[in-house]
Amino acid sequence: xxxxxxxxxxxxxxxxxxxxxxxxxxxxxxxxxxxxxxxxxxxxxxxxxxxxxxxxxxxxxxxxxxxxxxxxxxxxxxxxxxxxxxxxxxxxxxxxxxxxxxxxxxxxxxxxxxxxxxxxxxxxxx
Numbered sequence: 001x002x003x004x005x006x007x008x009x010x011x012x013x014x015x016x017x018x019x020x021x022x023x024x025x026x027x028x029x030x031x032x033x034x035x036x037x038x039x040x041x042x043x044x045x046x047x048x049x050x051x052x053x054x055x056x057x058x059x060x061x062x063x064x065x066x067x068x069x070x071x072x073x074x075x076x077x078x079x080x081x082x083x084x085x086x087x088x089x090x091x092x093x094x095x096x097x098x099x100x101x102x103x104x105x106x107x108x109x110x111x112x113x114x115x116x117x118x119x120x121x122x123x124x125x126x
Contacts, residue, residue, distance in 0.1 A: 002027040002115045006096045009120030012086055016124070020081040022096030022117055030074040033099045035059075035113060036081045038092035038122075048094070049081060050108050053101045059108060064090075086124045093119040 008020040020036070035050035049070040050059040058070055069082040079096060099113035 002032075002098055004096045004098060004115055004117035006094065006117035006120040009094060009122045011123045011125065014087055014124055014126050016086050017082070017084045018086065018122060020083070020094055020096075020120060020122075022079045022081075024077045024079070024096075024098060027098065027115075029072075029077040031101055033101060033108075033112070034070075034072055034079040035097045035099070035108060036070065036079075036094055037097055037110065037116075038090075038094045039119075040089075040092040043092075045095075045110065047107055047109065050104070050112075051079065052103065057103065059104060061107065083122070086122075088124045088126045091122060091124050093121050095119045 003025045005023045012018055031053050033053050036048040037045050038048050039045040047061055051070045067085045072079045096117035097113035098115045
């Protein structure tokens, strides 16, 4: 059974940066796709970014494209989300996810992932 531990959230002013980390265990990390979702209070959970098992293709929600970067370090079984130029609307709980190896023909949804981290809070003040 895979375990995901999210970390790196916090309080930051608008325009600032944060880097989220997700440590994975219990699965052959390098053979699985990884991603991030977020959920703001009173809103539905939404896709943020994803990265294929081979580190090749990346996928981003339009709202974060150009500001967020997803990456992975396979020897460390860790995926990262570098978030720059943060905005108040980025405030949410961010969840790391992992899913089976596949190439997405469009932006992935929660159905493409089968394990979730516990979440880490990101708060951006104006």
